[in-house]
Amino acid sequence: MAYETIQVNPVTPTIGAEIAGIDLRRPLGNQQFKEVHDALMAHQVLFFRDQDLTLDEHKAFGRLFGELAIHPNAAAPEGHPEILPIHADANSKRISGERWHSDVSCDPEPPMGSILNLKTIPPMGGDTIFASMYAAYDALSAPMKAFLGQLTAIHDGGPNYSRTNRLQGIQSNKVFPHAEHPLIRTHPITGRQAIFVNPVFTVGIKDLPEDEAKAILEFLYEHCNKPHWQVRFRWAPNSVAFWDNRCVQHIAMWDYFPNVRSGFRVTVKGDRPFYRPH
């Protein structure tokens, strides 16, 4: 693909590209917006350097791609309900995203994308690893693709959010989102198929007994987490990562305790997942 207004430097042939020649603090022109969107569709996760965004600039960039979501279980900074603080320090009992997941996949309309701008980076560690669920799907055999294509997965925010609240000593009777999604989802823009289950939110497979569902999910989690379709991002202060939750899973490494790692995320709303066989 030819880009005229940005430089797109793929990090691996499968997933991830560094984008240069753009200032996310300023409004993007139509062509630059289109090229960032095209690059996201092609590479699934984009990395930007030296983007010292204010919360308003961060939200404005996110809004170019859709309405912003409010996280179902997080305290936002005053006046910015759409901002999700991502913060860990010596007092943390947990961090956000420390197991493989696609953001808030328990929502009936899970977010299309997430945009994270980290401000404070530990002296070492704190990387985020992203995995292409297109590539994980493509590597399956034809009979396995056909079998999985018939299945519906059950996603529930309750177990994960209740656990994280308990770890932080937060008492809450909140009811968290719950949804059923096709286990294989068709990307609404690229038309590619992606595996759409993850160990944080998927709690079962519809119409399958628990032991069968468990065996299939365990196989898929091991398969999805293979290094062959991963890219590992080393953050610097003011880096931005923008990932497409419809085809990417990610995990944040908590290998820097007791150091501080801190920044902000916005999450762009998405559509109800569907599966269209090819």
Ligand code: SIN
């Ligand atoms: C998340 O959005 O899951 C957190 C990712 C990160 O902190 O690297």
